[in-house]
Amino acid sequence: MGISGIGIWQILIVLMLAVLFFGSGKIRRLGEDLGGAISGFRRSLRQSEGESFEANSQENLSGRLIQTGERQ
Template sequence: MGISIWQLLILLVIIVLLFGTKRLRSLGGDLGSAIKGFKKSVSDDEPHSTDEPKKVDRTSEKDKDA
């Protein structure tokens, strides 16, 4: 009892008639650039893993012992 291909085509025709192809094209472009920006910001926030272990600064511990 899902949506048939004919129902999807009728819905697509109604949407094109309401908004027009030019407006839908610009909307699709805006949506694509928003998704790109979101993916870029998410990948920038995640720390990049490297094969080298992090170096620990031990100078402050030596100063405490002295």
């Protein structure tokens, strides 16, 4: 038994039907588009994290200087 009653043979049959129905080229393009969307999403997350880090750094620098041992 596989995932919640779905066996390996059922998954293989569905994949074979998808390839026959859509064709291998269309499935490959779909995979490339999905991979591009995921990498774009990750890239935007990294950029937004970098921007928020820079904004926090600028706020700390533009405010008063913190003395040694003093907490914010």
